[in-house]
Amino acid sequence: MIGARWREHWEELRRYPSALVGMAIIALLVGLSLYTVIAIPYSQALEKWRGGEPWQLHPVNAAPVWLDRLTGGREARTLIASSEDAEVEEVPFEGGRRLRIPLEVDYDYAGFPSELNLFLHAEGHPQRPFARLAWQTPDGREIALGGHRIGREDRISLSQDRALERRLGGLVPHVGLLADPEIEGEPQVLPGRYRLLLDAVVFDDTAGIDAELVLYGRVHGIAGTDHQRRDLSLALMWGTPVALAFGLLAAVGTTVTTLVIAAVGVWYRGWVDAVIQRLTEVNMILPLLPILVMVGTLYSTSIWLMLGVVVVLGIFSAGIKMYRAMLLPIREAPYIEAARAYGAGNLRIVMRYMIPRILPVLIPTFVTLIPTFVFLEASLAVLGLGDPVLPTWGKVLNDAQSQSALYNGYYYWVVSPAVLLMLTGLGFAMLGFALDRIFNPRLRSL
Amino acid sequence: MNDSPMAPPPRRGLLRDLRHMLLFAGKRLVALLLTVLVGVYLTIVIANMGGQVDELRLVQIRSQAAEAVRADPAFQDLSSEERNELISRQVSLEVERLRLDQPFVVRSVDYLQRAMRLDLGRAEQMHSDRGSREVYDIIVERLPATLLLFGSANLLVFFVSVFAALFLSRRYGSTLDRSVIALAPTSAAPGWFYGIFLILLFAFVVPVLPAGGMVTAPPPEGRWDYAASVLRHMLLPLVAMFLSSIFISIYSWRTFFLIHSSEDYVEMARAKGLPSNLIERRYILRPTLSPIITSFLLMLIGLWSGAIILEQVFNWPGLGSLLFQAIGHRDTPVIIGGVVIFAYLLAVTVFLLDILYALLDPRVRIEGGRR
Numbered sequence: 130m131i132g133a134r135w136r137e138h139w140e141e142l143r144r145y146p147s148a149l150v151g152m153a154i155i156a157l158l159v160g161l162s163l164y165t166v167i168a169i170p171y172s173q174a175l176e177k178w179r180g181g182e183p184w185q186l187h188p189v190n191a192a193p194v195w196l197d198r199l200t201g202g203r204e205a206r207t208l209i210a211s212s213e214d215a216e217v218e219e220v221p222f223e224g225g226r227r228l229r230i231p232l233e234v235d236y237d238y239a240g241f242p243s244e245l246n247l248f249l250h251a252e253g254h255p256q257r258p259f260a261r262l263a264w265q266t267p268d269g270r271e272i273a274l275g276g277h278r279i280g281r282e283d284r285i286s287l288s289q290d291r292a293l294e295r296r297l298g299g300l301v302p303h304v305g306l307l308a309d310p311e312i313e314g315e316p317q318v319l320p321g322r323y324r325l326l327l328d329a330v331v332f333d334d335t336a337g338i339d340a341e342l343v344l345y346g347r348v349h350g351i352a353g354t355d356h357q358r359r360d361l362s363l364a365l366m367w368g369t370p371v372a373l374a375f376g377l378l379a380a381v382g383t384t385v386t387t388l389v390i391a392a393v394g395v396w397y398r399g400w401v402d403a404v405i406q407r408l409t410e411v412n413m414i415l416p417l418l419p420i421l422v423m424v425g426t427l428y429s430t431s432i433w434l435m436l437g438v439v440v441v442l443g444i445f446s447a448g449i450k451m452y453r454a455m456l457l458p459i460r461e462a463p464y465i466e467a468a469r470a471y472g473a474g475n476l477r478i479v480m481r482y483m484i485p486r487i488l489p490v491l492i493p494t495f496v497t498l499i500p501t502f503v504f505l506e507a508s509l510a511v512l513g514l515g516d517p518v519l520p521t522w523g524k525v526l527n528d529a530q531s532q533s534a535l536y537n538g539y540y541y542w543v544v545s546p547a548v549l550l551m552l553t554g555l556g557f558a559m560l561g562f563a564l565d566r567i568f569n570p571r572l573r574s575l
Numbered sequence: 576m577n578d579s580p581m582a583p584p585p586r587r588g589l590l591r592d593l594r595h596m597l598l599f600a601g602k603r604l605v606a607l608l609l610t611v612l613v614g615v616y617l618t619i620v621i622a623n624m625g626g627q628v629d630e631l632r633l634v635q636i637r638s639q640a641a642e643a644v645r646a647d648p649a650f651q652d653l654s655s656e657e658r659n660e661l662i663s664r665q666v667s668l669e670v671e672r673l674r675l676d677q678p679f680v681v682r683s684v685d686y687l688q689r690a691m692r693l694d695l696g697r698a699e700q701m702h703s704d705r706g707s708r709e710v711y712d713i714i715v716e717r718l719p720a721t722l723l724l725f726g727s728a729n730l731l732v733f734f735v736s737v738f739a740a741l742f743l744s745r746r747y748g749s750t751l752d753r754s755v756i757a758l759a760p761t762s763a764a765p766g767w768f769y770g771i772f773l774i775l776l777f778a779f780v781v782p783v784l785p786a787g788g789m790v791t792a793p794p795p796e797g798r799w800d801y802a803a804s805v806l807r808h809m810l811l812p813l814v815a816m817f818l819s820s821i822f823i824s825i826y827s828w829r830t831f832f833l834i835h836s837s838e839d840y841v842e843m844a845r846a847k848g849l850p851s852n853l854i855e856r857r858y859i860l861r862p863t864l865s866p867i868i869t870s871f872l873l874m875l876i877g878l879w880s881g882a883i884i885l886e887q888v889f890n891w892p893g894l895g896s897l898l899f900q901a902i903g904h905r906d907t908p909v910i911i912g913g914v915v916i917f918a919y920l921l922a923v924t925v926f927l928l929d930i931l932y933a934l935l936d937p938r939v940r941i942e943g944g945r946r
Contacts, residue, residue, distance in 0.1 A: 147757065407610070411613045413925065414918050415617065416914060419883070419914045419917045422902060426907070426910055497763070500764075507768075508883075511767070535771075535778075547768065550768065554763030558759070562760055
């Protein structure tokens with residue numbers, strides 16, 4: 130019988146296009162979060178989001194690829210030339226060898242790369258090898274990039290070579306090295322095959338040199354990267370389950386406890402009710418966000434602590450007054466009297482007879498509450514009180530804010546988490562509003 | 576329920592109303608003070624759980640004592656050992672005076688009465704623009720900016736939504752009505768969220784308005800220029816708050832009015848052939864005024880907290896961004912002071928609206944608030 134009632138509600142719900150859209154969005158988000166949780170395990174996501182090593186082959190502040198391609202641009206993606214694919218020429222001599230490692234890239238983007246780095250690994254050398262670098266352009270020019278002694282782990286930032294910059298006529302190396310010398314004024318890319326020739330002398334018979342030339346792009350992946358070279362798609366994807374879990378748990382925690390307390394107050398009356406009422410009034414005066422801020426500053430910004438505080442402060446929320454008004458007439462209903470007559474205990478009446486009665490009215494409120502909490506989490510993160518390790522949408526926004534993303538023109542950095550937040554908000558709100566019209570008897574006739 | 580159209584004798588009625596009003600206001604004031612008391616006490620307990628406040632005060636006392644001893648020429652020729660001993664003696668005296676050696680329960684009462692008197696202590700690192708280190712001064716300096724922005728935004732949203740809702744409830748089912756309902760879910764996002772987009776659009780893509788702040792730097796000389804500059808800076812945050820709450824409030828008011836306009840007495844008035852604006856004023860708006868005020872109060876309370884981030888996003892020099900800066904500096908006294916001030920503001924809001932409520936609801940006025 131209950132199944133039939135729910136089916137009836139479902140039939141009614143289907144008549145609202147906004148409800149269908151809302152449900153589609155929610156399904157999409159749930160699907161995305163399930164995929165994320167399975168594809169990128171929690172610990173791995175945290176480890177990677179901490180930054181550093183895993184991201185060193187990613188460009189800084191690169192825009193999403195699709196954004197550039199959509200606007201007809203041909204900005205560079207990251208190109209990597211590794212010595213593993215190169216044909217190394219070896220010439221042995223007394224006490225060592227001479228290695229010639231050509232690192233080749235085919236460059237045919239319209240825009241210049243954003244940075245040029247050379248990573249060198251030289252393991253097991255008794256003496257540090259020496260390498261001379263030369264840059265060969267498609268039109269046959271050769272630009273010497275100087276010599277280097279190579280450590281075990283070395284990174285040569287060609288982009289920051291000021292002397293080279295002066296030799297290139299004041300152009301930053303990652304522009305100057307790829308520019309067409311024939312064209313005056315604004316530098317243009319000379320497309321074709323570039324080669325970085327690594328002419329190294331090693332003082333060992335077996336140990337070699339691994340080299341990786343990285344031409345960092347200006348676009349990367351579907352979400353771009355941030356100032357720490359981290360791929361934003363990781364945070365955007367992991368933000369989904371975090372936001373949904375936070376919103377759902379907070380909404381469940383606050384509505385259910387509030388409802389139970391309101392029912393207890395109505396049932397027991399007297400001083401219990403009075404205490405609950407006064408507590409509600411006190412709670413109305415306590416400002417939620419400043420208190421969260423205070424807790425975040427003084428204790429910890431762990432998302433679970435925040436969730437706990439939100440739930441605790443939400444227990445005696447203004448909703449109690451609303452539920453109370455709804456429960457008061459139910460208290461006097463004949464079926465409650467019947468339950469008492471057969472000897473039902475207080476707890477049983479509250480939990481089994483009073484609360485289920487107003488649960489349907491609660492569902493829409495519950496659904497519309499979820500985005501409020503999702504945004505609350507984002508708000509805290511924007512204030513810098515986001516969970517210290519977890520990647521969330523709010524933290525992406527916070528990073529963007531602190532790096533003045535809008536001022537620097539990295540719009541994607543702000544827009545993509547914002548769109549996801551908005552999508553979540555809209556999805557739940559649309560469904561909630563439709564549910565409100567179905568479950569709320571006063572609205573049904575309208 | 577004796578809401579008869581027969582007016583009671585004017586003078587006696589007025590006096591009686593006044594007496595009842597005062598009685599009611601007094602009762603509410605006492606009740607609210609008690610609630611603030613409990614609220615602030617809870618804040619203190621939360622803030623003190625980590626022992627932060629105590630440690631902080633100890634540090635403060637120690638530095639004050641050290642400073643006093645060092646600055647006093649009478650102690651100049653003491654050896655450093657003697658001086659240290661003097662300092663520690665003074666610290667222990669002060670600790671005893673402030674009863675820091677007593678259990679927290681006793682001391683919390685002391686904090687409480689200081690907080691209630693708005694004696695919020697001294698900031699650790701922050702100072703007001705005038706250079707004062709008193710938390711109270713820092714907060715009071717920021718208050719007008721918050722009041723200006725949020726006061727105007729709230730009033731705007733409130734009046735526009737109530738009148739738009741009245742208008743829509745008359746045209747129930749029209750395209751306009753349906754489109755406003757369809758837009759209602761957009762209010763799921765808070766004001767700061769729209770703020771980000773507004774800044775993006777109007778300050779960077781089409782740079783016509785300032786991205787943040789309250790006045791241009793340096794502030795304009797003339798009073799009118801100053802006001803115009805503030806207005807220009809206020810526009811975007813105002814629009815952001817407006818956008819984030821206007822549709823939901825129109826929606827809820829419209830539903831509210833629709834429910835009330837199907838009441839029997841309204842149908843009756845319609846049947847009598849009264850003009851529709853009279854029906855609206857006297858039969859729909861008048862009896863629903865108290866719930867309208869209540870929800871205005873709830874909206875205000877909601878917006879107070881939303882203010883923090885909006886101010887931060889727009890760099891508006893109000894209480895919210897102060898709190899944000901205090902987080903940055905880990906300046907605990909300022910944070911706690913901010914919470915206390917917020918609690919007071921909320922209480923004042925509740926009190927004002929209680930009084931308004933009483934003025935509007937004849938039952939309160941006539942029966943003296945016996946509920």
